[in-house]
Amino acid sequence: MRILEYPTSAEIQEAIRRPELSQQNLQEIVKSVFDDVQSEGDNALFRYTAKFDKVELESLEVTQAEFEEAALLLSEELKRAITQASKNISVFHANQFEEAKVVETMPGVRCWRKSVPIERVGLYIPGGTAPLFSTVLMLGIPASIAGCKEITLCSPAGKDGKIHPAILFAARSVGVTRVLKLGGIQAVAAMSLGTKSINSSYKIFGPGNQYVTSAKKFAQQLGVAIDMPAGPSEVMVVADESANANFVAADLLSQAEHGADSQVVLLSTSKEKVAEVQQALHVQLQQLSRNELAVKALENSSAIVVQKQELLSIINQYAPEHLILQTEFNSDLLPGIVNAGSVFIGPYTPESAGDYASGTNHTLPTNGYARMYSGVSLDSFIKKITFQEISPEGIQNIGRTIEVMAESEGLDAHKNAVSVRLKELSK
Amino acid sequence: MRILEYPTSAEIQEAIRRPELSQQNLQEIVKSVFDDVQSEGDNALFRYTAKFDKVELESLEVTQAEFEEAALLLSEELKRAITQASKNISVFHANQFEEAKVVETMPGVRCWRKSVPIERVGLYIPGGTAPLFSTVLMLGIPASIAGCKEITLCSPAGKDGKIHPAILFAARSVGVTRVLKLGGIQAVAAMSLGTKSINSSYKIFGPGNQYVTSAKKFAQQLGVAIDMPAGPSEVMVVADESANANFVAADLLSQAEHGADSQVVLLSTSKEKVAEVQQALHVQLQQLSRNELAVKALENSSAIVVQKQELLSIINQYAPEHLILQTEFNSDLLPGIVNAGSVFIGPYTPESAGDYASGTNHTLPTNGYARMYSGVSLDSFIKKITFQEISPEGIQNIGRTIEVMAESEGLDAHKNAVSVRLKELSK
Numbered sequence: 025m026r027i028l029e030y031p032t033s034a035e036i037q038e039a040i041r042r043p044e045l046s047q048q049n050l051q052e053i054v055k056s057v058f059d060d061v062q063s064e065g066d067n068a069l070f071r072y073t074a075k076f077d078k079v080e081l082e083s084l085e086v087t088q089a090e091f092e093e094a095a096l097l098l099s100e101e102l103k104r105a106i107t108q109a110s111k112n113i114s115v116f117h118a119n120q121f122e123e124a125k126v127v128e129t130m131p132g133v134r135c136w137r138k139s140v141p142i143e144r145v146g147l148y149i150p151g152g153t154a155p156l157f158s159t160v161l162m163l164g165i166p167a168s169i170a171g172c173k174e175i176t177l178c179s180p181a182g183k184d185g186k187i188h189p190a191i192l193f194a195a196r197s198v199g200v201t202r203v204l205k206l207g208g209i210q211a212v213a214a215m216s217l218g219t220k221s222i223n224s225s226y227k228i229f230g231p232g233n234q235y236v237t238s239a240k241k242f243a244q245q246l247g248v249a250i251d252m253p254a255g256p257s258e259v260m261v262v263a264d265e266s267a268n269a270n271f272v273a274a275d276l277l278s279q280a281e282h283g284a285d286s287q288v289v290l291l292s293t294s295k296e297k298v299a300e301v302q303q304a305l306h307v308q309l310q311q312l313s314r315n316e317l318a319v320k321a322l323e324n325s326s327a328i329v330v331q332k333q334e335l336l337s338i339i340n341q342y343a344p345e346h347l348i349l350q351t352e353f354n355s356d357l358l359p360g361i362v363n364a365g366s367v368f369i370g371p372y373t374p375e376s377a378g379d380y381a382s383g384t385n386h387t388l389p390t391n392g393y394a395r396m397y398s399g400v401s402l403d404s405f406i407k408k409i410t411f412q413e414i415s416p417e418g419i420q421n422i423g424r425t426i427e428v429m430a431e432s433e434g435l436d437a438h439k440n441a442v443s444v445r446l447k448e449l450s451k
Numbered sequence: 452m453r454i455l456e457y458p459t460s461a462e463i464q465e466a467i468r469r470p471e472l473s474q475q476n477l478q479e480i481v482k483s484v485f486d487d488v489q490s491e492g493d494n495a496l497f498r499y500t501a502k503f504d505k506v507e508l509e510s511l512e513v514t515q516a517e518f519e520e521a522a523l524l525l526s527e528e529l530k531r532a533i534t535q536a537s538k539n540i541s542v543f544h545a546n547q548f549e550e551a552k553v554v555e556t557m558p559g560v561r562c563w564r565k566s567v568p569i570e571r572v573g574l575y576i577p578g579g580t581a582p583l584f585s586t587v588l589m590l591g592i593p594a595s596i597a598g599c600k601e602i603t604l605c606s607p608a609g610k611d612g613k614i615h616p617a618i619l620f621a622a623r624s625v626g627v628t629r630v631l632k633l634g635g636i637q638a639v640a641a642m643s644l645g646t647k648s649i650n651s652s653y654k655i656f657g658p659g660n661q662y663v664t665s666a667k668k669f670a671q672q673l674g675v676a677i678d679m680p681a682g683p684s685e686v687m688v689v690a691d692e693s694a695n696a697n698f699v700a701a702d703l704l705s706q707a708e709h710g711a712d713s714q715v716v717l718l719s720t721s722k723e724k725v726a727e728v729q730q731a732l733h734v735q736l737q738q739l740s741r742n743e744l745a746v747k748a749l750e751n752s753s754a755i756v757v758q759k760q761e762l763l764s765i766i767n768q769y770a771p772e773h774l775i776l777q778t779e780f781n782s783d784l785l786p787g788i789v790n791a792g793s794v795f796i797g798p799y800t801p802e803s804a805g806d807y808a809s810g811t812n813h814t815l816p817t818n819g820y821a822r823m824y825s826g827v828s829l830d831s832f833i834k835k836i837t838f839q840e841i842s843p844e845g846i847q848n849i850g851r852t853i854e855v856m857a858e859s860e861g862l863d864a865h866k867n868a869v870s871v872r873l874k875e876l877s878k
Contacts, residue, residue: 314863369839374872442804449799
């Protein structure tokens with residue numbers, strides 16, 4: 025971790041610059057997989073699964089028996105934890121529902137919006153060593169609350185032809201409709217295009233490696249919606265001299281262990297606290313199983329000592345995915361935060377809480393996208409249709425306004441659609 | 452207009468298939484303009500404006516004097532109409548604001564979302580013969596209500612070096628920060644990348660020709676957000692035997708006059724009504740200034756006679772940008788509509804009302820995108836940041852759940868961020 029004390033603003037910019045995203049061009053391979061899935065359907069899915077995931081499957085869909093087996097394989101403690109987390113996530117997301125509110129903009133002109141679920145959504149959950157069943161909750165629960173009719177989940181099977189039981193248990197418990205053993209580009213292609221075994225989805229969600237990310241970008245070009253652009257995960261921790269260095273170090277490491285490309289930034293008003301945190305990092309690092317990844321991530325990372333009045337501008341410039349505030353003046357900072365994905369306030373609010381169980385969503389904008397994107401929420405699974413109903417009185421009130429504007433834009437037929445009605449009413 | 456009576460579902464699919472989007476590949480020219488704007492800044496903007504728009508500008512920004520002149524050039528009647536429409540649009544969009552609502556998901560675990568404006572947004576307004584000042588209102592008003600700090604509007608100047616006065620008047624009246632004389636690819640490149648004269652925007656909105664559309668797609672690949680994918684405009688009108696054929700014909704034509712690639716679909720439960728509408732179309736077409744465009748659009752279009760019980764499935768399959776209901780059973784249809792951009796209910800609710808002045812937004816998902824996208828609204832100009840604050844009691848309530856889940860995902864450091872806190876509290 026580089027340490028900068030009272031750097032210039034150019035030095036700060038340099039220190040919080042994100043690592044370059046690997047610009048490896050995977051377009052060609054993505055396009056060829058999509059082409060094959062389009063022309064060969066399921067056959068291409070089996071073939072690419074054998075080729076990329078090294079597993080020969082007999083069928084793609086997870087069976088009832090497999091779900092039941094999965095539930096038996098999990099400890100009662102883990103099932104209880106998943107149930108508790110699900111409850112909190114459900115409560116928070118259910119509160120995001122908006123009732124249709126009719127607005128009478130002029131007498132006789134009634135307008136409203138109605139939230140309607142996206143009918144078919146696809147969720148992607150990566151495989152690999154760490155089974156991200158928490159992401160199943162974060163995507164499946166709002167999809168289910170929204171009322172999406174078809175919630176299809178794809179996740180690659182392991183060499184044994186199975187999906188991790190925690191993923192299956194979570195999927196079943198949140199109401200995912202179907203789970204398919206599919207990973208990587210072929211999974212995204214299948215959800216985008218549809219085959220005999222899998223319906224196409226209108227919107228695709230979920231994290232993934234560079235292949236999945238490239239495939240989602242490609243799908244977006246084809247007209248499929250995606251949750252948000254991808255980038256490596258990151259945290260910014262703001263700590264003053266009151267902060268507990270042990271807590272701060274633990275929070276930095278919980279981000280750093282995600283991967284070598286994770287970035288963590290410590291902003292502090294206290295030189296001494298930064299030194300203390302370095303010490304605590306050193307101690308805690310020894311005990312981590314993912315030690316190597318965390319060490320790599322810390323190499324990309326900085327601790328910056330600044331004046332209190334500089335904090336907000338640095339936070340908003342960086343637009344962190346996760347922002348943790350451990351200062352005595354959190355309430356001075358809060359109103360000024362405009363660019364951040366999710367904010368964790370106070371000493372007893374670790375990022376892990378939001379990652380798993382407090383109720384907020386952990387699918388958040390990385391890479392500075394918090395400047396213009398929200399994290400995943402109930403909104404991500406619905407669209408809002410506008411409705412309007414105008415009475416004869418209403419069109420008489422608003423008609424002339426429309427006629428004048430349409431005429432000025434040179435759109436006669438637009439004008440005429442009002443004129444024929446006004447004429448009818450004046451009969 | 453093709454007329455189909457009680458067609459099979461395959462025939463219906465064929466009839467409501469959208470015209471193929473022109474897949475002309477403009478990537479190369481778009482990339483070269485972006486590259487030049489990146490490396491040469493304003494110089495490239497002036498050069499491309501001279502090249503593509505055939506006008507040599509001395510400066511890009513619209514001056515105070517030009518705004519004042521524009522206001523003098525407009526009729527009082529048009530200014531009044533713009534003011535009335537703005538009022539209605541403001542009322543409807545201001546009602547979309549959501550207050551932060553704190554949810555205590557477990558005792559001591561408080562979570563909420565806060566709406567924060569996107570700081571810098573860019574609006575694109577096409578030039579040409581029909582000055583789309585109504586789109587200035589539809590984009591500028593929600594941007595302004597959201598509280599976006601910098602609202603930059605680009606629109607190409609005419610050969611006289613000026614932007615249409617109605618666009619300038621509307622821009623000024625809704626609180627656009629700066630207006631620049633820039634069109635086409637170079638405008639989108641300037642808003643995406645920023646130059647000396649123009650700040651980069653985080654999100655770009657607005658309609659445009661194929662060059663603008665390609666440039667927005669390219670900007671999206673660079674990480675700039677865009678309002679929604681583009682496609683030609685369309686309307687579906689549902690009419691039963693009670694409908695006024697004159698009104699229906701006027702509504703179909705108001706869509707058809709947009710351009711040769713517009714699509715209009717008439718769904719009717721009555722053969723006789725379809726014949727009446729054809730008759731009315733014939734009469735009204737004679738009087739339109741944009742007659743030729745409308746005739747072309749009608750060639751791509753169909754009138755389909757179906758049973759009442761088939762209507763909803765056809766509507767939802769087509770996912771029309773605009774849906775007009777002129778039947779005696781509108782209220783039977785409404786609850787079942789899941790895919791549509793904006794719905795116009797009853798005989799006195801022409802699409803023109805929503806295009807200009809009723810209050811709803813006219814920037815809507817075309818090309819079937821209503822399946823997964825909403826139209827532009829206040830939401831389009833904000834992001835929602837999640838916040839959480841956990842008390843010592845709260846972390847004791849939720850801590851074990853987080854530890855168990857983190858451990859099962861193999862993420863030790865995530866677990867440890869909770870464990871260090873629980874340990875501290877148990878001291």
